[in-house]
Amino acid sequence: MTADIQLIATDLDGTFLRDDKTFDEVLFKSVLQKLKIKNIPFVITTGVHQERINVLLANFLDSGLAFVNNNGARVLTSAGEVIYERTISAAILRQVQQLLIDFPVKPDRGLVYSTDDTAYVPRQYSGTMTAYKARFFQHIKIFDDVSEIKAPILKVTMNWEHFNETKFYEAAKLTLDHAIHVTETGTGAIDIVPATVNKAVGLKKLADHLGIDMANVAAFGDGGNDLEMLSSVGHPYVMPNATLQGDFNHIEIDNNHAGVLKTILDII
Template sequence: MANIQLIATDLDGTFLSDDKSFDKALFRVVLDKLKNKNIQLAIATGVHQERINVLLADFLDEGMAYVTNNGARVTNADGQLIYERTMALPILLRVQQLLIDFPVKPSRGLVYSTDDTAYIPSEYAHITLQTHRRYFKKVIIFDDVSEIKAPILKVTMNWQNFDETQFYDVARQALGDSVHITETGTGAIDIVAAGVNKAIGLKMLADNLGISMANIAAFGDGENDLEMLMAVGQPFIMPDASITGPFNPVSADNNHAGVLKTILDMI
């Protein structure tokens, strides 16, 4: 195995089991081993920091780095913000209009998010409120995006029993290169600023640490992991991933601590 100095893992469908849990005892073992070998662990996810803080509440003082919101925000192990790309109001207005025009409304909600606040359009408040109270410090209802004064990192729309790739295609045509649109593989679409993805965020972190991308291992399972997996020296893919490529297999699926077991094998 090449000289791995940083390991990055996606959360949903990769590190976390389907019920959003993980083997805490095994994670503790892995963290200790990584520390002994001076290998940095990074969480590279589509979700925002506040959600990670809930999911990984027992491990927040373990010196992990975070690439969140599909690469739009990066903090190093010292908690320093080293990169952030937000979406300008003209772009948010175009996204809003696109969703107004699109015939199939996101039946599982629509959220414009900062790192700790969910901004929810009033027409979606009834379906989105409960699910987001747990994962955001604040939930703010609005009528028009022009009311939002905070820097928005990501817009997420979520459908139930609908092929979200139909929206993806329409959005790509309507918004073009002004944004980066990615499927999460869970019925949701994320829209972030142009040029933002997990590979870009991870590169910012690697540069901050003085680490080459060739000395990084990464784990993922979905469309929003593809750029990251293509960019690192040791890419690992989950057994039931929705993407394919020249990637190393993970030894077990996300419900059987595949990421943690593979890391132990690796180090």
């Protein structure tokens, strides 16, 4: 038992969720009950937007969960209060749009400018918005130029098939320098979020709000967008599939066999 854990955070895709995007709901309910008794809050820290979380965790939205979504761009308390939010300015959106226009390899699996419930999709990519993707947004809006978007955009997500994304990373950093942060999503895509935004930043905002030191936080992750978070907490746990480098605890049970939930039971 790790007595000093006061907050537990987990990534979703590749970590908490099975590969088919489901999870052991009976075990999760049991774990949440045990955490409640010990007064340990549970937070979802993910690259995806809130509406997608709401669909995936539909049966647990009244269970006192907190959320760090959009790779740290938005933080909600268990009471639903937004305590932190960073959006991409209109000027940066124009630069991102131009970068994608100029980049020789187009994101053939999709391009979305998103809020927490609305997908803004460039007209030329409207065909990539499949029914499966659409179910994770309340609204889909097609546009021709980013100047038409009036809502605050939290992230831009793009996805290629059979393409080395590091080439886009390099182009984005060369073009936009410190104006953005480019990271993976955990779902096989790439996100552009505001500069200085990552899961560690969002999680610390929540921990500070709760009066909890990051040394007393346990976090679970598997991908590159979890690295800052795992490096910032006192109890970092990585999944068997992770290739992250750092002083992390490696758990042996994978995401398809409730590795996160079983490890939580062990450490509390």
